[in-house]
Amino acid sequence: MDTLRTISVSEFLQLVNETLRLIPSQEFVVEGEISDFRIAQDKWISFDLKDENGEAVLKCFMTTWQLRAQIEDGMRVQVRGTPKVYERYGQFKMNVQEVEPVGEGALKRAYELLKKKLEQEGLFDVSRKRSLPRFPKRIGLITSRDAAAYGDFLQILNNRWGGVFVLHMNVHVQGKEAVSDILGAFSYFNELSETERPDVLVLTRGGGGLEDLHAFNDESVARAVFGSKIPVVCGVGHERDESLCDFVADVRASTPSNAAERVVPNREEVRYEIEMMCQHTEERLLDQLSQKSLIVERATNVIGRIISQQNERLKHLRQRFFDVTHVWAPALFDQIDGFEKILRQLDPKRVLARGYGIVTSNGQVLKDVATLEIGASVGVQLAKGSFESYVTKKENN
Amino acid sequence: MEYNWQKAHLNLMSQKKKTIDFASSFEELEKITQWFDSEENVDVEVGLKKFERGLELASELKKKLSEVENKVEEIKKKFT
Numbered sequence: 001m002d003t004l005r006t007i008s009v010s011e012f013l014q015l016v017n018e019t020l021r022l023i024p025s026q027e028f029v030v031e032g033e034i035s036d037f038r039i040a041q042d043k044w045i046s047f048d049l050k051d052e053n054g055e056a057v058l059k060c061f062m063t064t065w066q067l068r069a070q071i072e073d074g075m076r077v078q079v080r081g082t083p084k085v086y087e088r089y090g091q092f093k094m095n096v097q098e099v100e101p102v103g104e105g106a107l108k109r110a111y112e113l114l115k116k117k118l119e120q121e122g123l124f125d126v127s128r129k130r131s132l133p134r135f136p137k138r139i140g141l142i143t144s145r146d147a148a149a150y151g152d153f154l155q156i157l158n159n160r161w162g163g164v165f166v167l168h169m170n171v172h173v174q175g176k177e178a179v180s181d182i183l184g185a186f187s188y189f190n191e192l193s194e195t196e197r198p199d200v201l202v203l204t205r206g207g208g209g210l211e212d213l214h215a216f217n218d219e220s221v222a223r224a225v226f227g228s229k230i231p232v233v234c235g236v237g238h239e240r241d242e243s244l245c246d247f248v249a250d251v252r253a254s255t256p257s258n259a260a261e262r263v264v265p266n267r268e269e270v271r272y273e274i275e276m277m278c279q280h281t282e283e284r285l286l287d288q289l290s291q292k293s294l295i296v297e298r299a300t301n302v303i304g305r306i307i308s309q310q311n312e313r314l315k316h317l318r319q320r321f322f323d324v325t326h327v328w329a330p331a332l333f334d335q336i337d338g339f340e341k342i343l344r345q346l347d348p349k350r351v352l353a354r355g356y357g358i359v360t361s362n363g364q365v366l367k368d369v370a371t372l373e374i375g376a377s378v379g380v381q382l383a384k385g386s387f388e389s390y391v392t393k394k395e396n397n
Numbered sequence: 398m399e400y401n402w403q404k405a406h407l408n409l410m411s412q413k414k415k416t417i418d419f420a421s422s423f424e425e426l427e428k429i430t431q432w433f434d435s436e437e438n439v440d441v442e443v444g445l446k447k448f449e450r451g452l453e454l455a456s457e458l459k460k461k462l463s464e465v466e467n468k469v470e471e472i473k474k475k476f477t
Contacts, residue, residue, distance in 0.1 A: 135420040145471075154469065162464040163419070169472050188474060267462050274423075274462075277430040278455045284433040285444050292441060 013087045020083045029078040030058065030094070031102060037073050039064065047071075049079055049094070062096035068219060069101055070113030076106045107210040111217055115244060118219070123226050124247040130231040132251060132263065133199045139263060140198035140230065141168045142185045149173075149204045149235075149256035156260035161267055167198055173205035178215035186224040200263055201230045203245060204256040207237020216243035225249055235259030352383035369394045417457045426454040 007015075032049035039045050045067060049058040060079060071077060081096040101110040118124065139157075143149050145168070157164065169188065171181035182203070189201055203225065205216065215221055216236055225232050225248040234245045235253030246252045253259035344350070348358065358381040359366040366378060376391050429451045433439060 164467045166469040274455050281433045285448050288439040
């Protein structure tokens, strides 16, 4: 042993780790089943990756920030990472950079787990869903130009509505670049100034399996939809397809075409609505006008009726007056004749004509000599003419 | 009651050139319609003015509706 070099444990492990780094571990993924999955202090994740027969075990280590998919025991996954011996514990572990569920079953399970988590966090809450402007002027379209969804969306948009400015962000909707493309589109639109910012964002693609839709089920994309200042319409694939973005979006459209239908109104319906409003206001106005003229008409009627009533009454009174005249008029005329005779006899002029005179003193007819004094002047009125005389003598008898 | 349709029409013509905002014009028309419904006794003078404005808006809106074109602009930006 003397001829051999002596090194420390840590030096040896360093050597081992250097050797392990020679393994081209970025060129392959290790596939196995997860067991003993643990999270410590919300940060450190450890699990065992096993072959199906359970005879080979690979200890794995990663952080929660690296974990993009929800995983659990029994799930089949593919792991990419670098092997390392941890000096402190002398343990061989795989330092995991990426873990992805494989197979429809595992993907489905991971999807369900993430869905549950986001739901519990309140990302799907109906109360936070915003309503879309009825007449958007600017629409931000996030989809692939090569996808059928792009053509479908624009076709329905043009059929329904006009005068809209569509800002299209060409992104991958599947494959490795999809997630970063879509995240970039969201931050681009959200960072635009308020005048440039679209009124609504449309994230859409055609249908597909869980693997095709991975970007639409990605946690970071779902959070980008959640965090968008601009309301989001998400439309994925066929009616049946669902994605996590669908649940987070303010409006969930069933297809790309349906997304267009949800975003803009139908030209003909709006035209009809405008016509109905005009018609309605016109009717209301005419209604009011005729109500007002009805009031005037009614007032005129009432006044007319009162006047004609008064007229009738007057006519009636006159008629009654004339109707009874023949009963009492002759008697009245006879009476009047009698009165006239008496009056004529009483006329002082007739008395004067018979030779009498009227004596006045100071304008008063004289009836008693007692009021007279000797020498006073009195007026005497005869039937014809008058004269003035003085009192020379008076007798009381 | 006589209503000056010709004057209303002239008003329309004079405002023809202004570009209108569809959403706000539509909202104004809706408000006018609501006004006619909420008012128990419509003041005929005010009513006529509002009605005239409503016709004006409707005509502008219908003109806007006949716009067929939607513009699409592709944003040149790479994220990866």
